Amino acid sequence: xxxxxxxxxxxxxxxxxxxxxxxxxxxxxxxxxxxxxxxxxxxxxxxxxxxxxxxxxxxxxxxxxxxxxxxxxxxxxxxxxxxxxxxxxxxxxxxxxxxxxxxxxxxxxxxxxxxxxxxxxxxxxxxxxxxxxxxxxxxxxxxxxxxxxxxxxxxxxxxxxxxxxxxxxxxxxxxxxxxxxxxxxxxxxxxxxxxxxxxxxxxxxxxxxxxxxxxxxxxxxxxxxxxxxxxxxxxxxxxxxxxxxxxxxxxxxxxxxxxxxxxxxxxxxxxxxxxxxxxxxxxxxxxxxxxxxxxxxxxxxxxxxxxxxxxxxxxxxxxxxxxxxxxxxxxxxxxxxxxxxxxxxxxxxxxxxxxxxxxxxxxxxxxxxxxxxxxxxxxxxxxxxxxxxxxxxxxxxxxxxxxxxxxxxxxxxxxxxxxxxxxxxxxxxxxxxxxxxxxxxxxxxxxxxxxxxxxxxxxxxxxxxxxxxxxxxxxxxxxxxxxxxxxxxxxxxxxxxxxxxxxxxxxxxxxxxxxxxxxxxxxxxxxxxxxxx
Amino acid sequence: xxxxxxxxxxxxxxxxxxxxxxxxxxxxxxxxxxxxxxxxxxxxxxxxxxxxxxxxxxxxxxxxxxxxxxxxxxxxxxxxxxxxxxxxxxxxxxxxxxxxxxxxxxxxxxxxxxxxxxxxxxxxxxxxxxxxxxxxxxxxxxxxxxxxxxxxxxxxxxxxxxxxxxxxxxxxxxxxxxxxxxxxxxxxxxxxxxxxxxxxxxxxxxxxxxxxxx
Numbered sequence: 001x002x003x004x005x006x007x008x009x010x011x012x013x014x015x016x017x018x019x020x021x022x023x024x025x026x027x028x029x030x031x032x033x034x035x036x037x038x039x040x041x042x043x044x045x046x047x048x049x050x051x052x053x054x055x056x057x058x059x060x061x062x063x064x065x066x067x068x069x070x071x072x073x074x075x076x077x078x079x080x081x082x083x084x085x086x087x088x089x090x091x092x093x094x095x096x097x098x099x100x101x102x103x104x105x106x107x108x109x110x111x112x113x114x115x116x117x118x119x120x121x122x123x124x125x126x127x128x129x130x131x132x133x134x135x136x137x138x139x140x141x142x143x144x145x146x147x148x149x150x151x152x153x154x155x156x157x158x159x160x161x162x163x164x165x166x167x168x169x170x171x172x173x174x175x176x177x178x179x180x181x182x183x184x185x186x187x188x189x190x191x192x193x194x195x196x197x198x199x200x201x202x203x204x205x206x207x208x209x210x211x212x213x214x215x216x217x218x219x220x221x222x223x224x225x226x227x228x229x230x231x232x233x234x235x236x237x238x239x240x241x242x243x244x245x246x247x248x249x250x251x252x253x254x255x256x257x258x259x260x261x262x263x264x265x266x267x268x269x270x271x272x273x274x275x276x277x278x279x280x281x282x283x284x285x286x287x288x289x290x291x292x293x294x295x296x297x298x299x300x301x302x303x304x305x306x307x308x309x310x311x312x313x314x315x316x317x318x319x320x321x322x323x324x325x326x327x328x329x330x331x332x333x334x335x336x337x338x339x340x341x342x343x344x345x346x347x348x349x350x351x352x353x354x355x356x357x358x359x360x361x362x363x364x365x366x367x368x369x370x371x372x373x374x375x376x377x378x379x380x381x382x383x384x385x386x387x388x389x390x391x392x393x394x395x396x397x398x399x400x401x402x403x404x405x406x407x408x409x410x411x412x413x414x415x416x417x418x419x420x421x422x423x424x425x426x427x428x429x430x431x432x433x434x435x436x437x438x439x440x441x442x443x444x445x446x447x448x449x450x451x452x453x454x455x456x457x458x459x460x461x462x463x464x465x466x467x468x469x470x471x472x473x474x475x476x477x478x479x480x481x482x483x484x485x486x487x488x489x490x491x492x493x494x495x496x497x498x499x500x501x502x503x504x505x506x507x508x509x510x511x512x513x514x515x516x517x518x519x520x521x522x523x524x525x526x527x528x529x530x531x532x533x
Numbered sequence: 534x535x536x537x538x539x540x541x542x543x544x545x546x547x548x549x550x551x552x553x554x555x556x557x558x559x560x561x562x563x564x565x566x567x568x569x570x571x572x573x574x575x576x577x578x579x580x581x582x583x584x585x586x587x588x589x590x591x592x593x594x595x596x597x598x599x600x601x602x603x604x605x606x607x608x609x610x611x612x613x614x615x616x617x618x619x620x621x622x623x624x625x626x627x628x629x630x631x632x633x634x635x636x637x638x639x640x641x642x643x644x645x646x647x648x649x650x651x652x653x654x655x656x657x658x659x660x661x662x663x664x665x666x667x668x669x670x671x672x673x674x675x676x677x678x679x680x681x682x683x684x685x686x687x688x689x690x691x692x693x694x695x696x697x698x699x700x701x702x703x704x705x706x707x708x709x710x711x712x713x714x715x716x717x718x719x720x721x722x723x724x725x726x727x728x729x730x731x732x733x734x735x736x737x738x739x740x741x742x743x744x745x746x747x
Contacts, residue, residue: 101543103553169560177553178544203560207568214683215575222661224679226575231672232586237578241571509542 005408005505020105021508026091027406028112033079033087034475036119040074041468043067048430048464054451064447065132066148072135074126077157078119080387081249084256085202086115086167088398089195091406093171095499095506096189098180098515103173107166115163122156125149134445136246139227139238143219151220154213161206161213164252168202171195180498182517186280189497189521190273193280194259197287201248201255205291209245212238236301243294251290253387254354255283257394258325261347264397265329266522267495268344269336273522275328282321289318299370308367315365322358326351339530341493342416346397349424350390357385360435375445378438381431389427396423396474403478404488408505411485415477422470429463494530496523539714551717558721562728565691569732572687576680576739579673586673591743593658593674594681598649599741602642603733606692609638610730613699613723620706620716628719629706632699635726639696646689653678684736691729698722 006023009015016024046067050058059067090108094101102108125131131153133142142150175196179188215226216238225231227238266273273279295303295311329351338344360382364370373379397420403411433456442453449457491500502511519526544550580587616631650659657665660679702719 099543104557105541105543165564169557169564172560173553173557176556177549203564204567207564208571211568211571214687215572218661218679218683224661225675226679231675232579232583233676234578234582237575241575244571514545 003503004507005503006508007408007505009508018109020101020109022090022094022102022105022108023406023506023510025108025112026087026089029082029086029090029115032112032116032119033083036074036078037471039123040071040079041471043071043074045464045468047071048461050447051449051457052461054449054454054457056448059447061447062132065134065445066126066130068445069131069134070126073122073131073153073157075387076135076249076253077160078115078122080253080391081164082115082167083253083391083395084260084398085171085195085198085252086111088260088395088402089171089191089256090167092402092499093174093192093195094178095405095502095510096192096497097175097178097183098498098511098517099174099178100509100511102170103178104166104170108170111163111166111170114166115160118156118158118160118163120156121159122153125152125156128152136242137216138242139216139219139235140229143216143227151217154217158210158213158217161210164202165206168199168206171199172203175199180515180517183498186277187517187519187521188280190262190276190279190283191256191259194255194262194283197283198252198255200284201252201287201290205245205248205252208241209249212241212245215241236298236303239298239301240294243297244291247294247297248287248290250383250386251286253391255286257350257354257391258283260394260398260401261329261350263495263497264343264347264401265332265351266524267401267493268339268341268347269333270339270494270524270527271332271336271522272520272524273328274331274334275324276521278324279328282324285321286318289314289321293318296365296370299367300374312365312367316362319358319362319365326355326358340417342411342413342420343397343401345417345420345424346393346400349420349427350393350397353385353389353393353424353427357382357389360385373438375443376438377434377442377444380444381434381438384431384434389431393423393427396420399474399478401493402499403481404492405499405504405506407482407485408488409481409485410488410492411481412477415473419470419473419477422466422473426463426465426467426470430460430467431463433457433459433463489531491528492531494528496521496527547713547717550714551720554717554721555724558724562724565728565732569684569687569735572680572684573735573739576684579676579680580743583670583673583676586670587677588744589670590674590677590681591741591745593656594741595649595652596741596745598645599737602645603737605638605642605645606730606733609635609642610727612638613726617716617719617723620712620719623712625707629703632703632706636696636699636703639692639699643689643692643696646685681740685740688729688732688736691732695722695726695729699726 006021016028019025046059047064050056050064090102128149130148131146131150132148133146133150137150137154175188175192218224219226219228225233227233227235229235262273262279293311293314295307296315299308299312360378364373364379364382400411400416403409437453437456437460440453442449488504490503493500498515498517501515540547540550544553612631612635616628616635619627619631653659654663657663658678659682660675664675664678666674699722702715702722705715
């Protein structure tokens, strides 16, 4: 009989729904996010199906509007934003810093319930008939004209926002106050730094979205015209407030991915991360500068040229810390003992895809080019390279890397490598053609298009079907490994970091003895040998 | 490590527990600053766009009620600060009495606020429900009162939550066993109450004072 771990501590179902254990809450989030990922993915599948031909053959124009809105709302607020922070972060942060739990365990559980409540309300809006405004909910269409379930969906997003805030708050306090003895800031794994930066954004940006949605709902429900130009209100003010949240939210959706990739690259190159302090501070620099660039979503909105120039300049500034990270990752690889395990394949895919997404972001930060590319597929391709190519890839990478720790089982390595390669090819085939479509002028958010765009759209839809298979694969082999995978040792990858010093899966309070840290992070010169090759 | 009953099992020491509580509240308050900040920013955007209307609208507010309410809330904050002092010195009955006074002052604030809303309703100043103003400033006045109602309602919800929290601490003042935990909790609750007070000081200046110097 093996010792009890957090999974075998209590088998009753009620013990899961009343748990305050951060590891179990991470699993609750994980299960919830799978549901949302497939709902959002189903919408994307229908979109790509419709766009396989130029004409309107699968759905009507109105249904198409509701589909891409549903895809956006679900994927942004109910998958990407909570993805790495609330699953991997929830599970790993206390383990990485040698704590027994997050600072506020009950608040952590409350945040999951709020998330589920918000999600259910949003799903209700979607299944009652949906929302046709796009995920950006621009006024005055969303307040005065749209005959769809805007208020209900907005309520759901509002509630889910509080779940984000509570998670961010919990991480900030935990990282400040619950670190193990000897674990100074510069000994923290970089994943912790990125989640700290993410949490700052969650705590400071989300309330602005909350108040904006309150104003939107008040206008829609009581007709009080806050953004209504007829009484002197300004529809652009909505866009400013919305993007004040939603641009930093882009960094909520990429910083945790960067954090995961730091861990993976150092582990599978068997090297200390190059320029640790620069990478650490780059996360905070991205978070800080990310608050000052929201106007680049509004270059064609009629805001002043001065504002546009400043926002354009600031957007270029954000590229500096992002580039620091990419250069440091490649420098870490240099002369490393590289092993191409599945998590490393995901990490390398991340670096490449993020670089393409980031560089095309610089195109869009240029005023002249942005005017040309606004609302085209170029923009769609750009942010999917960041969010899907970047964040989702990192999410899968981290999931594989920590899978033995979370479940106590090894995943089948060759299946995992196959899925990683398939995701990389499927992703590029789906989204690279969209750069070309955008450059040729195909606008977003239409269900029909000119026939000359069909070749690229067929390639994109074909890529999407490969991507769909590639995303389904891990469901099967990871599910298989839960029951038939080999038992995982405490540290299968020979990785540094406190989370690998406890058993797999960890006991309920994480460590049998309070760990003490005496060395720098990523000390791979003195790390144990990998046990699984 | 957590053999003392007043510390949760994931924390090591009382000092750590108190630190965690206090930093948690400060972080939460930073969220609140941005929540009200977005609203106040919108107010300034529109005030900048139509300054005359906002001055005219400011003159329509009930400055007497607003001023009394400011005094009530500031006094309640003083009582909470004094209650914390008393709790730190172990004077539990004084703690409860001072918290009781603070709660009464908070309730009076809400009562007067309600009275103010009734008067504004009678004067057709409630946008979306019953608003009737004509003239060149009418639209601006409407915008002002939209923000007035949203901001004061949002603040009122915060006051009500604060009263609830203070009531819990008043009830526990003489019953609690783990006194260091009580003091840490009360310090955190007091932070929140002072913040609600501070928000009101900003709202007071933005709502009642425009247009009063002419």
